[in-house]
Amino acid sequence: MNINQSVDLDFDREHIWHPYTSMIDPLPVYPVTHTDKNRIFLETGESLIDGMASWWSALHGYNHPKLxxxxxxxxxxxxxxxxxxxxxxxxxxxxxxxxxxxxxxxxxxxxxxxxxxxxxxxxxxxxxxxxxxxxxxxxxxxxxxxxxxxxxxxxxxxxxxxxxxxxxxxxxxxxxxxxxxxxxxxxxxxxxxxxxxxxxxxxxxxxxxxxxxxxxxxxxxxxxxxxxxxxxxxxxxxxxxxxxxxxxxxxxxxxxxxxxxxxxxxxxxxxxxxxxxxxxxxxxxxxxxxxxxxxxxxxxxxxxxxxxxxxxxxxxxxxxxxxxxxxxxxxxxTDWHSNVHRINQAMSRLHRCAELDVVKQVRTLGAIGVVELKEVVDVAKIQKFFIQKGLWIRPFGKLIYIMPPYITSNEDIEELSDGIYQAIEQNAY
Missing domain, CATH: 3.40.640.10 (Type I PLP-dependent aspartate aminotransferase-like (Major domain))
Known part of the structure; x- marks a missing residue:
């Protein structure tokens, strides 16, 4: 079996359940070819900054040599x-x-x-x-x-x-x-x-x-x-x-x-x-x-x-x-404490989302940043927008949030934060 062959998206859609997804009208999925540090690479060529740390688990990013x-x-x-x-x-x-x-x-x-x-x-x-x-x-x-x-x-x-x-x-x-x-x-x-x-x-x-x-x-x-x-x-x-x-x-x-x-x-x-x-x-x-x-x-x-x-x-x-x-x-x-503090400081950029009318609250703590909207997010719509911006963020309910790997740079945190602001400002949610 060639593990690098293209993903059969038709088979995926017809036969494979993804988390909290309908089998009648499933959310889009994006084929990943590989990961590196805090990046996810798609089969279609995009390189995405990972804002989710694979549901908050990949603290050190991907493929760390020690692991x-x-x-x-x-x-x-x-x-x-x-x-x-x-x-x-x-x-x-x-x-x-x-x-x-x-x-x-x-x-x-x-x-x-x-x-x-x-x-x-x-x-x-x-x-x-x-x-x-x-x-x-x-x-x-x-x-x-x-x-x-x-x-x-x-x-x-x-x-x-x-x-x-x-x-x-x-x-x-x-x-x-x-x-x-x-x-x-x-x-x-x-x-x-x-x-x-x-x-x-x-x-x-x-x-x-x-x-x-x-x-x-x-x-x-x-x-x-x-x-x-x-x-x-x-x-x-x-x-x-x-x-x-x-x-x-x-x-x-x-x-x-x-x-x-x-x-x-x-x-x-x-x-x-x-x-x-x-x-x-x-x-x-x-x-x-x-x-x-x-x-x-x-x-x-x-x-x-x-x-x-x-x-x-x-x-x-x-x-x-x-x-x-x-x-x-x-x-x-590694100095995880300093990294988490640094990420928290960089996430202060998220607070400008509070100026947008549809935003209920912005809150940050440690390496967690949350923008809570007044209405439910369309996950398929907003994820398409984020991927076009080179970002991987997966909201749920009324919450757009990031919990990135601790290795994430300040510049990447700013891109994630700006992408969230733009998605809300441009009604891409």
Whole structure:
């Protein structure tokens, strides 16, 4: 098979599902031939500045020599082996690094194969912990509206019940408890009314709550909602007061994206259970992890089952673990913090979009830039415009946003920002 042959777009359209796309009237797709650094190259000849970091995962850009070397060396010795009854260096060394990087007292690591699955595992951990302690009534989760935690069933059940992509599954999903989404902005103090409402929900439901789950500081695919660190601090305190576990979903926010290694560091707190994924391997392989405390891990092991009831076929995949370890080492070796700060400064150019009538709000944090419109974006129309400008940006809903690789230059950030302004100004959305 010639891997460089032209993509059969007719076959793609007739037979292949793409994410959140109709089979009757699918969105256009653009054949990619290769990638390099922060560029995506199309079969039709265009070179595109990547504003998405492949859905926020390719922190170091594409084809970084350190990651390519790690994958190449690992695949020649052991690409995969079952994790049941077997261990290996890539998994052990990766877990050592994760325990070192994540906030104390997280020290027990479960390796999974996608972000959604890491959330499933986190929910299982919380439920099994309380069952193991004899609290059979603590079977519900509480979460905030505007959240998004993945596409598998338990993960869908804690996504926004109305405005998420999963509202049609209501009635099939487990029913959990939702509070209003955080409204105090990132740089604001927590409103007293918001704290009162949170505590009221805990008072009412704590006897049935296994855990509260939320994306720290930035609710991502549920609406790119940036919220106050005080909200997280209050959540940590309420969970302790009312004997509820705190699950933080750092799948999108982890590894520097918000300006801290983990977003919960903005509030100087640590969860009972932490989910990571996406950028874990630098966007090269699928891998995730769920970390928890000794208290939770040993509590589960003291129960009737004695074990955590989960074990994916590709758990601890050596190829993915070796790549993830190389990515985390690269993150430490490069000045990621300065790069994220630099990108944030360059993204200030986005704020001029606020002068356009159809723009509701512009917000930036770390290496995240969001322009929220007053109306829904036509994805096919605006992507065609961006490609003509040499840009890869994929909006959703009313949001046009960028989360580029950390290697992206100031000049490229300016081009991305200007392209968004022009698309809105020229009604190309």
């Amino acid at each position: 390519v070397k790690a994958m190449t060396e690992q695949v020649t010795t052991m690409s995969h082996v079952m994790f049941g009854g077997i261990t290996h260096g890539p998994a052990v060394n990766l877990c050592k690094k994760l325990v070192e990087l994540t906030p104390a007292p997280l020290q027990k690591v479960f390796l999974a194969d996608s972000g959604s699955v890491s959330v499933e595992v986190a929910i299982k951990m919380a439920l099994q912990f309380w069952l193991s302690q004899g609290h059979s009534s603590k079977t519900k989760l509480m979460t905030a509206k505007k959240g998004y935690h993945g596409d598998t069933f338990a993960a869908m059940s804690v996504c926004d019940p109305v405005n998420s992509m999963h509202s049609m599954y209501q009635g099939f999903l487990p029913e959990h408890i939702f509070v209003e989404a955080p409204t105090s902005g990132f740089d604001q103090e927590l409103k007293e009314s918001e704290l009162d409402a949170l505590e009221s929900a805990f008072k009412t439901h704590h006897n049935e709550l296994a855990a509260f789950i939320i994306e720290p500081i930035v609710q991502n695919a549920g609406g790119m909602n940036f919220y106050s660190a005080d909200y997280l601090k209050a959540l940590r305190e309420l969970c302790e007061k009312y004997n509820v576990l705190l699950i933080l979903d750092e799948i999108a926010t982890g590894f520097g994206r918000t300006g801290k290694m983990f977003a919960c560091e903005h509030a100087q707190i640590s969860p009972d259970i932490l989910c990571v994924g996406k950028a874990l391997t630098g966007g090269c392989m699928t891998l995730s992890a769920t970390l928890t405390t000794e208290k939770v891990a040993l509590g589960i092991s003291q129960g009737e089952a004695k074990v955590l009831m989960h074990g994916p076929t590709f758990m601890g995949n050596p190829l993915a673990c070796a790549t993830a370890l190389a990515s985390l080492e690269l993150l430490e070796e």
